[in-house]
Amino acid sequence: QVQLVESGGGVVQAGDSLRLSCAASGRPFSTYAVGWFRQAPGKEREFVAAISASGSLSYYADSVKGRFTISRDNAKKTVDLQMNSLKPEDTAVYYCACDRAPVYRGPGNMEYWGKGTLVTVSS
Secondary structure (H helix, E strand, C coil): CEEEEEECCEEEECCCCEEEEEEEEECCHHHCCEEEEEECCCCCCEEEEEECCCCCCEEECCCCCCCEEEEEECCCCEEEEEECCCCHHHCEEEEEEEECCCCCCCHHHEEEECCCEEEEEEC
16 A cells, blocks of 8 residues: 655745645556646646656646646655646646556556645636
8 A cells, every 4th residue: 555645835926936746655656657747726737747766757747837847755755746837727736646567557547646736826
C-alpha cells in the first residue's frame, strides 16, 4: 500500500510560480511511477505530468508543456511539480497518484491517489 500527501497549493496571480510536492510512504518509492493530475470545477480530472520510477522519463500534457516541470527525489520520497507562468485556467485541485509499474501507463493504471491540494490562479 502507498500513502500520498500533496502540499504547496495556494492562491497566486497569473504569471506567478508555485511548487507542489507529493510525499509518499509505504511501498518502496523507487519502484513505481508517479503522476500529477488536476480537476477544475465542473470538469473531469485530467492528466498533467508523470515521471518514471528512476526519474529518467517524464511526460506532460500539451497544456502545461514548457511551463511545468516534474521531478522526484527517491531518497526523500517526494515528487515535485514546479509550475511557472501560471494561468487562470490552471486553477484546479491537483492530485498525485502512483502507478503499479515503474513507467507511467496512463490514468487507468494509477493505483493510489492523494487527497489533493487546491491551486487558484487569479487574473
